[in-house]
Amino acid sequence: QKEVEQNSGPLSVPEGAIASLNCTYSDRGSQSFFWYRQYSGKSPELIMSIYSNGDKEDGRFTAQLNKASQYVSLLIRDSQPSDSATYLCAVTPGGFQKLVFGTGTRLLVSP
Amino acid sequence: DTAVSQTPKYLVTQMGNDKSIKCEQNLGHDTMYWYKQDSKKFLKIMFSYNNKELIINETVPNRFSPKSPDKAHLNLHINSLELGDSAVYFCASSPTGTSGYEQYFGPGTRLTVT
Numbered sequence: 001q002k003e004v005e006q007n008s009g010p011l012s013v014p015e016g017a018i019a020s021l022n023c024t025y026s027d028r029g030s031q032s033f034f035w036y037r038q039y040s041g042k043s044p045e046l047i048m049s050i051y052s053n054g055d056k057e058d059g060r061f062t063a064q065l066n067k068a069s070q071y072v073s074l075l076i077r078d079s080q081p082s083d084s085a086t087y088l089c090a091v092t093p094g095g096f097q098k099l100v101f102g103t104g105t106r107l108l109v110s111p
Numbered sequence: 112d113t114a115v116s117q118t119p120k121y122l123v124t125q126m127g128n129d130k131s132i133k134c135e136q137n138l139g140h141d142t143m144y145w146y147k148q149d150s151k152k153f154l155k156i157m158f159s160y161n162n163k164e165l166i167i168n169e170t171v172p173n174r175f176s177p178k179s180p181d182k183a184h185l186n187l188h189i190n191s192l193e194l195g196d197s198a199v200y201f202c203a204s205s206p207t208g209t210s211g212y213e214q215y216f217g218p219g220t221r222l223t224v225t
Contacts, residue, residue: 032212034213034214038152042218042219043201043216043217043218043219044154044201044216045216046213046214049213086152092212096167097142097159097161097166097167097205097207097212098156098159098167098169098212099156099212099214100156101153101155103151103152103153104152
């Protein structure tokens with residue numbers, strides 16, 4: 001079982017729709033959870049961090065965390081073509097000072 | 112005002128050569144990292160340094176040797192390069208403390224071994 005699992009996609013949504021990206025993780029001791037966006041040929045860019053159960057909103061982005069289900073999600077409201085990228089879920093396992101990444105979900109937003 | 116910078120951006124070299132990649136951050140962070148992103152885009156940690164001390168070494172071949180002369184710099188030296196070392200190498204940094212280790216990445220170095 002992979003430590004952090006994501007559907008590779010591509011996830012295709014029309015402009016203006018809500019994109020829902022999901023991630024599960026295996027280490028119950030994981031403490032910190034992040035979403036990174038990576039455009040082709042660029043470096044990962046931190047867009048959301050979440051540390052406790054529930055929802056966290058920042059602009060068009062909402063991160064959701066359910067530690068009991070070991071599940072993290074990212075909602076992007078009013079999706080724009082500029083949101084087309086690979087979204088990487090990352091987890092800090094058991095207090096270790098490192099990130100374990102999923103393989104990423106490719107999002108395509110069509111005009 | 113670049114936060115995390117790496118040099119070079121591209122590196123093309125032949126098998127068996129030795130090469131170095133340099134990283135610098137001006138964010139005042141205590142911890143720096145090297146990650147490798149392979150051809151399938153999987154991003155995996157290699158090393159982590161906190162205040163010049165190695166704290167994570169993720170079973171990387173000992174041909175890879177990181178060095179941190181101070182907490183703002185982390186270099187990666189690779190000996191006897193192999194075809195499988197071709198990848199994009201990212202440097203990252205994070206503050207230490209209760210921030211949850213939010214990490215900020217450099218632009219990457221694309222290494223091609225021929």
